[in-house]
Amino acid sequence: MNAREEILARIAAAVPRPVQVEIPRDYRAAGGEGRGSADVLALLEDRLVDYRATVHRVGPDDVHSRITAVLTGAGIGTVVLPAGFPAPWSPTAVRVVADEPALTPGALAGLDGVLTTCRIAVAETGTIVLDGGQGQGRRALSLVPDFHLVVVRAEQVVASVPDAVAELDPVRAMTWISGPSATSDIELQRVEGVHGPRRLHVLLVFP
Amino acid sequence: MTAFLGMPARAPRGVGQLRGDLPFPAAAREALGNAQLRSNLGRATATIRAKRAAVVDEVPDWAGLRAAGAAIKDAVLADLGSHLIRLEEQVVAHGGRVHWARDANEANRIVTDLVRATGERDVVKVKSMTTQEIGLNEALAEAGISAWETDLAELIVQLADDRPSHILVPAIHRNRTEIRDIFRREMGRVGVPAPPHLSEDPHELAEAARLHLRARFLTARVAISGANFAVAETGTLAVVESEGNGRMCLTLPETLITVMGIEKVVPTWRDLEVYLQLLPRSSTGERMNPYTSMWTGVHPGDGPLEFHLVLLDNGRSATLADPHGRAALRCIRCSACLNVCPVYERVGGHAYGSVYPGPIGAVLSPQLTGAKDNPSLPFASSLCGACYDVCPVAIDIPTMLVHLRSEVVAASGPKPERAAMAGVSWVMRRPRLYTVALRLSRVARLFGRRGAIRRLPPPLSAWTRTRDLPLPPAETFRDWWVRTHGSP
Numbered sequence: 001m002n003a004r005e006e007i008l009a010r011i012a013a014a015v016p017r018p019v020q021v022e023i024p025r026d027y028r029a030a031g032g033e034g035r036g037s038a039d040v041l042a043l044l045e046d047r048l049v050d051y052r053a054t055v056h057r058v059g060p061d062d063v064h065s066r067i068t069a070v071l072t073g074a075g076i077g078t079v080v081l082p083a084g085f086p087a088p089w090s091p092t093a094v095r096v097v098a099d100e101p102a103l104t105p106g107a108l109a110g111l112d113g114v115l116t117t118c119r120i121a122v123a124e125t126g127t128i129v130l131d132g133g134q135g136q137g138r139r140a141l142s143l144v145p146d147f148h149l150v151v152v153r154a155e156q157v158v159a160s161v162p163d164a165v166a167e168l169d170p171v172r173a174m175t176w177i178s179g180p181s182a183t184s185d186i187e188l189q190r191v192e193g194v195h196g197p198r199r200l201h202v203l204l205v206f207p
Numbered sequence: 208m209t210a211f212l213g214m215p216a217r218a219p220r221g222v223g224q225l226r227g228d229l230p231f232p233a234a235a236r237e238a239l240g241n242a243q244l245r246s247n248l249g250r251a252t253a254t255i256r257a258k259r260a261a262v263v264d265e266v267p268d269w270a271g272l273r274a275a276g277a278a279i280k281d282a283v284l285a286d287l288g289s290h291l292i293r294l295e296e297q298v299v300a301h302g303g304r305v306h307w308a309r310d311a312n313e314a315n316r317i318v319t320d321l322v323r324a325t326g327e328r329d330v331v332k333v334k335s336m337t338t339q340e341i342g343l344n345e346a347l348a349e350a351g352i353s354a355w356e357t358d359l360a361e362l363i364v365q366l367a368d369d370r371p372s373h374i375l376v377p378a379i380h381r382n383r384t385e386i387r388d389i390f391r392r393e394m395g396r397v398g399v400p401a402p403p404h405l406s407e408d409p410h411e412l413a414e415a416a417r418l419h420l421r422a423r424f425l426t427a428r429v430a431i432s433g434a435n436f437a438v439a440e441t442g443t444l445a446v447v448e449s450e451g452n453g454r455m456c457l458t459l460p461e462t463l464i465t466v467m468g469i470e471k472v473v474p475t476w477r478d479l480e481v482y483l484q485l486l487p488r489s490s491t492g493e494r495m496n497p498y499t500s501m502w503t504g505v506h507p508g509d510g511p512l513e514f515h516l517v518l519l520d521n522g523r524s525a526t527l528a529d530p531h532g533r534a535a536l537r538c539i540r541c542s543a544c545l546n547v548c549p550v551y552e553r554v555g556g557h558a559y560g561s562v563y564p565g566p567i568g569a570v571l572s573p574q575l576t577g578a579k580d581n582p583s584l585p586f587a588s589s590l591c592g593a594c595y596d597v598c599p600v601a602i603d604i605p606t607m608l609v610h611l612r613s614e615v616v617a618a619s620g621p622k623p624e625r626a627a628m629a630g631v632s633w634v635m636r637r638p639r640l641y642t643v644a645l646r647l648s649r650v651a652r653l654f655g656r657r658g659a660i661r662r663l664p665p666p667l668s669a670w671t672r673t674r675d676l677p678l679p680p681a682e683t684f685r686d687w688w689v690r691t692h693g694s695p
Contacts, residue, residue, distance in 0.1 A: 188255045
């Protein structure tokens with residue numbers, strides 16, 4: 001009997017008659033209101049600021065100029081731009097690097113920052129989800145460079161975690177980001193900035 | 208024909224970290240003598256308790272989430288085999304490979320062989336309680352493979368050649384000054400040294416860890432992780448973390464090996480909407496942890512080229528077999544129960560002898576090993592119930608402790624205490640004899656002073672070593688009743 005068969009046999013012996021357990025879903029489910037509303041955006045901003053991320057509010061016509069301003073203001077000389085990032089938003093006055101062919105980890109570490117879009121954002125928890133879609137890149141891109149500027153459009157912001165889960169495709173590689181890298185390992189006090197990007201800037205685009 | 212039909216298969220002895228060298232009372236006495244430890248723990252647990260309470264209170268449907276969190280795990284445990292088979296199918300369908308390990312030795316062998324096949328001598332690791340449980344680092348070291356811990360607290364523990372003392376923050380027993388000293392002394396020995404003039408400021412300590420591990424991340428070709436959740440329906444694995452070391456390990460190397468207890472599976476993708484709300488708030492007291500990584504098999508062009516999932520039993524199926532104890536397998540390793548436990552707060556994690564300390568450890572460790580190997584842990588509690596209150600999956604730890612206590616006593620064979628209790632019980636069933644016995648007890652009054660007996664002769668001296676024995680009253684209750692009310 002191999003390990004798989006034996007473990008399954010042990011389980012079958014432990015619970016001889018599998019039963020159906022009812023799962024009460026007595027909590028706020030997906031479909032909550034407020035997607036992209038002023039309240040939800042204000043909540044997202046509050047949560048992000050609480051995590052020590054920097055939030056920039058901007059109108060749709062000023063995205064390009066503000067991206068350039070944020071990057072130069074942060075002292076970013078070179079930035080990696082994932083495939084599919086909207087061309088009109090591509091920054092000027094900053095050297096832009098593409099991930100084609102794929103950059104090595106060492107090359108990524110030599111860059112100052114990364115600029116991405118996102119898949120969805122959760123206001124209540126201050127979470128921004130990247131799933132490798134257009135403008136988001138593979139997971140290493142938003143990880144190795146020390147500075148991450150992410151563009152979030154108002155209509156991408158939902159209220160709750162169930163709202164986001166209902167929309168996401170689980171078989172895509174995903175990263176849920178809630179603020180800059182942090183640790184609570186020293187005396188259980190939160191300190192921002194360990195291995196992931198130590199500076200997280202969020203550009204919130206209003207309609 | 209098969210082993211499983213006989214005794215339940217417990218976690219084997221001689222490997223991993225589920226058993227202590229000392230019984231809990233002896234280890235606890237030692238720990239209580241360490242004033243530094245008690246002050247470090249007291250400060251850290253007070254901080255995290257306040258943070259947790261604040262972020263849990265702001266969730267209006269916490270009770271509903273908690274009930275769902277418990278029920279989903281119960282549903283998994285009620286039909287665990289089917290969920291594991293489904294998970295395996297999905298992981299394989301998405302390009303991963305699945306291995307099954309009956310116990311710690313088998314898991315260690317599987318992982319060692321997988322690393323050997325890559326030809327690498329170094330692996331980076333994401334913090335994982337399961338690999339601590341099975342002693343994977345030691346097994347790899349025996350095979351000439353160096354496993355580098357990358358979580359800040361695990362790094363501190365590894366550099367100091369120490370043992371973890373908390374599920375979430377394995378170095379909770381160390382304060383910032385101790386951590387600075389460990390970094391200064393040990394980092395240079397194994398890699399990039401600590402910056403000169405490193406202070407005890409936590410920001411500087413975190414920066415030192417970043418510098419120390421940076422080159423290792425960028426060159427690592429094999430990573431080993433645990434998993435917080437695995438979704439049966441889709442084959443999706445999830446790792447919840449803070450620092451980004453998890454993302455580094457899960458993303459940059461070519462080969463990823465994930466070791467996961469069989470109880471970590473959840474049925475559907477939707478179920479994560481419950482746990483991703485329950486876990487961070489219960490654990491670090493944050494609304495959400497900084498990073499959660501999710502992957503399904505292998506993603507071409509993004510992350511590892513090879514993914515192995517090792518499913519570990521190591522006493523879990525034996526725990527499942529006990530209807531009164533199996534709810535311990537609901538545990539999502541948040542550590543909220545440790546942070547509120549008056550016993551844990553005073554003695555720390557090492558006294559429990561297992562990688563799983565505190566209230567959940569006191570119910571989980573004896574079940575994984577069999578109560579015979581951890582007989583003192585079910586007694587390492589005042590049964591105050593604070594652990595049950597904060598548990599995000601509503602594990603009734605106090606009731607389970609009482610159940611395990613009865614198992615330990617039943618298995619312990621004849622003892623003077625049990626003989627004495629059996630005698631008392633025999634006498635109490637005979638009212639006339641009982642009345643006589645009570646009257647006779649008044650003889651003890653001759654030996655007491657100021658209402659108490661200070662010292663009894665051996666073996667009864669065990670009782671009076673730490674407390675006084677109140678004197679029996681001059682008149683028994685039964686006599687008083689007869690005197691004031693007539694017949695009994």
